[in-house]
Amino acid sequence: MLFRTRSFLFILAALLCLAAHPAQAGHGHDRPDKTGILLVAFGTSIPEAQTVFDTIDQRVRNAHPGTPVRWAFTSSIIRDKIERTQGENLDSVQQALADMADQGFTRVAVQSLHTIPGQEFHDLRATIGAFDGLPGGLEDVSLGMPLLSSDSDLRRVADALLANLPGERSGSEAAVFMGHGTHHPANVYYPGLQYYLWERDPLAFVGVVEGAPPLNEVETKLAERGVERVWLLPFMSVAGDHARNDMAGDEPGSWKSVLRDKGYEVEVVLTGTAAYDQVVNVWLDHLHTALERLPR
Ligand code: CO
Numbered sequence: 001m002l003f004r005t006r007s008f009l010f011i012l013a014a015l016l017c018l019a020a021h022p023a024q025a026g027h028g029h030d031r032p033d034k035t036g037i038l039l040v041a042f043g044t045s046i047p048e049a050q051t052v053f054d055t056i057d058q059r060v061r062n063a064h065p066g067t068p069v070r071w072a073f074t075s076s077i078i079r080d081k082i083e084r085t086q087g088e089n090l091d092s093v094q095q096a097l098a099d100m101a102d103q104g105f106t107r108v109a110v111q112s113l114h115t116i117p118g119q120e121f122h123d124l125r126a127t128i129g130a131f132d133g134l135p136g137g138l139e140d141v142s143l144g145m146p147l148l149s150s151d152s153d154l155r156r157v158a159d160a161l162l163a164n165l166p167g168e169r170s171g172s173e174a175a176v177f178m179g180h181g182t183h184h185p186a187n188v189y190y191p192g193l194q195y196y197l198w199e200r201d202p203l204a205f206v207g208v209v210e211g212a213p214p215l216n217e218v219e220t221k222l223a224e225r226g227v228e229r230v231w232l233l234p235f236m237s238v239a240g241d242h243a244r245n246d247m248a249g250d251e252p253g254s255w256k257s258v259l260r261d262k263g264y265e266v267e268v269v270l271t272g273t274a275a276y277d278q279v280v281n282v283w284l285d286h287l288h289t290a291l292e293r294l295p296r
Pocket of ligand 1: 180242
């Protein structure tokens, strides 16, 4: 009995010793490793659209229990607008990373919730580069790729978009996805996605607000294929301003108005891609890769 008590005490002492001197102190420094996740989105000022961020937040926490999750928003216009209209103070990437460093984080996986690796993503990469290995701050920062960054992503996203089309859409009706588009070279992901959509469904199209392919090129194809009824859907993470106004707005010049003027019957769906589980899965896989890339 005495022996048992003494060995118990010995083990307890050993455990206390380990707790006081964590074995996994990072890179030989005396600070213990603390890993965090930073999710980065463009942002939206539309409250209904903000709820999809809550869903993503929950899915990330479920996938990585025990790892703190923070958010940052890259659009200063959106951050200012939300502060003015909702009184909520959202972080920029710089602010969030500086706060995480202050709070003792040593390793951060930053996950881009952008759609393509365009200007926003490259700006994010530059910002992160300034924090990676900052003396006394974050030791390691890794960056998860946006939604579309490989052939495999394009295939998965094409599947996800088609799987989430409304059941009422018949096979003779077109589905037109409105992407943001950009003049950055990464715009090529939109025609790339178009290729995989057509492999699966000849009446599924992608058009963009900026860059290519524009709506008039999509419309030429609709006419060639004798389409009468068109479903318009956002190919953006949230159904924000572009989806509500440029796509589905009643003003002349919106995609809905342009197609109706050309004689098409038009139905609109106001659901952003971040509301689809299969799309969030792609971001989650990229986050997983970013966490794995953090040096141990
Ligand atoms: Co825009």
